[in-house]
Amino acid sequence: MGEEMGRWAEPGLLVLTSLAGGPKHGYAITTDITEQAGVTLGPGTLYAALQRLEERGLIEGLPAEGRRRPYRLTAAGAAELTGQAQRMRRLAALSLERLRLRPA
Amino acid sequence: MSGDLRLVRALVGCYPPTWRHRYGEEYAQLLCDMQVHRRPRLVVDSLLGAVRAHGGALMSGDSPLALPVWSAALFTAAGIGFAKLTEDFSRIAATARITMVIASAMALLALATAAAPVAAVLVRGRAGGAWRCLVVPLAAVALWYAVIRIVGHAVPTGPNIAAFAVIAVAGLGVLAATAWAATRISRQVPVAGSDRLRTVAVTAMAVGMAGATISALVWGLRVRTVDAAVFDGGQGLVATPFIPSWIAVLSVLCAATVLSGIAARRLLTDA
Numbered sequence: 001m002g003e004e005m006g007r008w009a010e011p012g013l014l015v016l017t018s019l020a021g022g023p024k025h026g027y028a029i030t031t032d033i034t035e036q037a038g039v040t041l042g043p044g045t046l047y048a049a050l051q052r053l054e055e056r057g058l059i060e061g062l063p064a065e066g067r068r069r070p071y072r073l074t075a076a077g078a079a080e081l082t083g084q085a086q087r088m089r090r091l092a093a094l095s096l097e098r099l100r101l102r103p104a
Numbered sequence: 105m106s107g108d109l110r111l112v113r114a115l116v117g118c119y120p121p122t123w124r125h126r127y128g129e130e131y132a133q134l135l136c137d138m139q140v141h142r143r144p145r146l147v148v149d150s151l152l153g154a155v156r157a158h159g160g161a162l163m164s165g166d167s168p169l170a171l172p173v174w175s176a177a178l179f180t181a182a183g184i185g186f187a188k189l190t191e192d193f194s195r196i197a198a199t200a201r202i203t204m205v206i207a208s209a210m211a212l213l214a215l216a217t218a219a220a221p222v223a224a225v226l227v228r229g230r231a232g233g234a235w236r237c238l239v240v241p242l243a244a245v246a247l248w249y250a251v252i253r254i255v256g257h258a259v260p261t262g263p264n265i266a267a268f269a270v271i272a273v274a275g276l277g278v279l280a281a282t283a284w285a286a287t288r289i290s291r292q293v294p295v296a297g298s299d300r301l302r303t304v305a306v307t308a309m310a311v312g313m314a315g316a317t318i319s320a321l322v323w324g325l326r327v328r329t330v331d332a333a334v335f336d337g338g339q340g341l342v343a344t345p346f347i348p349s350w351i352a353v354l355s356v357l358c359a360a361t362v363l364s365g366i367a368a369r370r371l372l373t374d375a
Contacts, residue, residue, distance in 0.1 A: 044153020
């Protein structure tokens with residue numbers, strides 16, 4: 001996703017991570033991301049990410065509840081997030097390993 | 105209506121119509137939930153999102169001619185600037201200047217070829233109400249003419265930078281209005297003509313623009329070599345020094361070339 005999403009890689013990943021916990025509408029996504037990751041996504045940034053993720057079939061909109069529309073992760077989105085998380089885990093492990101080996 | 109709601113509506117209104125149709129309601133609710141009226145940073149973020157959405161709409165494939173048309177508008181503006189810049193130095197680097205003119209003619213002819221099927225549909229009256237968009241550039245030209253008349257009467261004698269700038273800005277408005285109308289029409293007549301013809305024409309347009317850009321670059325470098333006094337002098341656009349004028353023209357030519365190159369690449373990829 002990193003290359004495909006370009007500059008939206010980080011907001012896109014944050015949104016996928018938030019939706020991995022269950023369907024949410026826009027405001028619930030921003031609140032969740034702020035609480036869990038300490039990052040506040042602005043409305044323009046959030047909807048740019050939602051639009052791109054939806055166009056790539058990684059998330060899908062559910063029927064609107066009033067004026068709020070929840071989104072959920074698709075199977076492709078779950079697979080993408082799994083791949084990203086595994087890559088990040090490998091990178092984190094490698095970084096920690098090399099930092100441990102680094103001479104003082 | 106409260107000021108908060110007005111702000112929300114204004115922010116949603118900044119997005120393109122297709123985007124609003126899909127996300128407008130829920131986005132307005134999000135802006136209300138985030139209390140955007142109390143957080144200027146979020147207002148800025150929303151405005152930037154709208155700019156990106158407009159860029160996305162322009163870049164999107166809903167009309168394969170949208171990007172070529174806007175790149176041609178930019179190119180035309182730069183071409184007029186180049187003609188203005190070179191009019192006093194017609195004997196310096198004449199070959200590069202003529203090459204620039206030929207490459208520009210090739211680019212604009214290629215655009216006309218790409219747009220010909222759409223124009224044919226329009227002329228035959230099979231484009232529904234799309235022909236109404238033609239009113240926009242005609243009105244823009246009429247306004248531009250009015251500006252010239254008013255400015256001409258206000259400043260009857262001698263060169264006047266402000267008057268020239270007003271006429272130039274009004275002229276850019278005519279180009280923008282024409283490009284907007286052409287984009288609207290091409291969106292309403294999306295399937296006219298063969299894909300192959302369009303791909304070849306837009307590719308030729310990109311090549312022509314690249315040739316024109318290189319010629320403009322060579323022309324400036326030749327002026328520098330042949331007559332350094334002119335190159336370092338103050339006979340640029342709107343009484344600015346020559347070098348910034350030349351660089352500005354080159355930059356706009358480059359931007360137009362890049363946009364047309366993106367359009368050509370997209371059509372070649374889809375082919």
